[in-house]
Every structure is written in structure tokens, then in C-alpha cells.
Amino acid sequence: MKEQFDLLFGLQQIDSTIDDASKRLAGLDDGSGKRAELEQQRAELAEMETALKQTNSQQLDKELELESTEEERAQKWSQAYGGAISDPKELASLEKKLEELQRRKDKLEDVLLALYDKSEQESRKVEQQRETVARLAKELDATVGNFERVSAELEAAIADAQQQRTAIVEKLDEKLLADYENIREKSGGLAVVAVNGSLCSGCRVSISVMLLEELEKGKKLVRCENCRRILHYSE
Numbered sequence: 119m120k121e122q123f124d125l126l127f128g129l130q131q132i133d134s135t136i137d138d139a140s141k142r143l144a145g146l147d148d149g150s151g152k153r154a155e156l157e158q159q160r161a162e163l164a165e166m167e168t169a170l171k172q173t174n175s176q177q178l179d180k181e182l183e184l185e186s187t188e189e190e191r192a193q194k195w196s197q198a199y200g201g202a203i204s205d206p207k208e209l210a211s212l213e214k215k216l217e218e219l220q221r222r223k224d225k226l227e228d229v230l231l232a233l234y235d236k237s238e239q240e241s242r243k244v245e246q247q248r249e250t251v252a253r254l255a256k257e258l259d260a261t262v263g264n265f266e267r268v269s270a271e272l273e274a275a276i277a278d279a280q281q282q283r284t285a286i287v288e289k290l291d292e293k294l295l296a297d298y299e300n301i302r303e304k305s306g307g308l309a310v311v312a313v314n315g316s317l318c319s320g321c322r323v324s325i326s327v328m329l330l331e332e333l334e335k336g337k338k339l340v341r342c343e344n345c346r347r348i349l350h351y352s353e
């Protein structure tokens with residue numbers, strides 16, 4: 119009987135190993151949270167890049183408009199003051215046109231200054247966002263790498279423990295195994311506990327002298343009077 123109890127204690131240790139590894143496996147970060155965040159940040163980067171492209175294209179349009187306004191103004195200026203015009207009415211009309219072109223030029227320069235400023239700010243934002251995306255991508259790689267490595271280790275440990283479990287179960291008395299499974303289900307996975315001095319290591323309540331004697335004999339299955347777990351005594 120003693121041998122059976124030792125096997126049962128061994129089974130408990132293996133099952134605890136399997137439970138712990140399974141819990142760790144389930145709790146491992148597979149990077150899905152980080153992946154979602156990365157996708158979100160990438161989408162934001164794409165939006166920022168589009169906005170910057172639009173600003174730069176507006177800027178180019180306004181630069182061309184300014185250039186042609188300046189050309190037109192230079193042309194009108196030489197027309198007005200090149201000595202070819204003697205009619206004061208015609209000259210007055212040209213001067214009016216020149217004023218209008220000057221106003222347009224001033225306005226375009228203001229608009230361009232604002233656009234340069236906007237473009238600079240947007241470029242900076244794009245740069246920062248690119249850094250954020252690169253950092254997240256790197257973190258995701260590390261998380262996924264860690265997940266793959268640790269989950270492979272845990273899966274191997276579980277498979278190994280399951281093999282050991284099968285070997286023990288084959289040698290175990292059926293009734294004893296059924297009791298064990300039953301208690302395990304009711305006691306949070308822990309059915310067999312070691313005796314620590316005279317304490318049950320499952321519930322920390324002391325064990326009666328009578329039960330301790332029974333345990334030492336090793337002939338009967340002894341259960342803690344408090345938590346009902348199977349007690350195991352090892353010399």
C-alpha cells in the first residue's frame with residue numbers, strides 16, 4: 119500500500135506541474151494586444167502622411183501661383199513705366215492693375231508662410247509617428263519571439279509530464295485513482311499533500327496523533343480531518 123501512496127503523491131506532483139504549465143501557457147502574452155496597437159498607430163501614420171502630402175501639394179500650387187503673379191506684375195510694370203504709354207488713362211488703369219497684383223502677391227506670400235509652417239509641423243508629427251511605429255514593431259517582434267519560445271518549452275514540459283502521468287496511472291489502483299480525481303476536483307487541484315511536521319500542508323491545520331500513527335504505518339489512506347485531502351508521509 120505504501121508504494122501506491124507514493125505513486126499517488128508522485129501523480130499529484132505531476133498533475134500540479136501540468137496545471138501550472140497550462141495556466142502559464144494560457145496567460146502568455148501572444149502579442150495580439152500589441153499587434154492591434156501597432157495597426158492602429160500605422161493607420162494614424164498613413165493619415166498623417168496623406169495630410170502632409172496634401173499640404174505639400176497645396177504649397178506647390180501656391181508657389182506656382184506666386185511665380186506667375188510676379189511675372190505678370192513685372193510685365194505690367196515695364197509696360198507702365200517703360201515709356202511706351204503716354205495716355206494717362208491707360209497708365210492709371212495699369213497702375214490699378216499693378217496694385218491689385220501686389221495685393222495678390224502679398225496675400226499669396228502670407229498663405230505660403232502659413233503652409234510652410236503647417237508642413238513643418240506635419241513633417242515633425244510624421245517623423246515621431248514613424249518612430250512610434252518602429253518601436254512598437256520591435257516590441258511586437260520581441261513579444262512574439264518570447265511567446266513562441268516559452269510556449270514551446272511549456273508544451274514540451276506538459277507532454278513530458280503527461281507521459282509520466284500515463285506510466286503512473288497504469289500502476290495505480292483504480293479505486294484509489296478515482297478517489298484522487300474526485301478529491302482533486304473538490305480541492306482546487308490539490309488532492310495529496312505532504313505532512314509538514316505535524317501540519318497538513320494543504321490547510322495548515324495540525325493532524326491528530328492518531329492519524330499521524332496511521333500515516334507512519336502506511337497501511338491505510340489517511341485524509342486530513344479538516345480539508346479532507348489525502349495526507350502523504352515521507353520519511
Ligand SMILES: [Zn+2]
Pocket residue numbers: 318319320321322323342343344345346347
Ligand atoms: Zn488539511
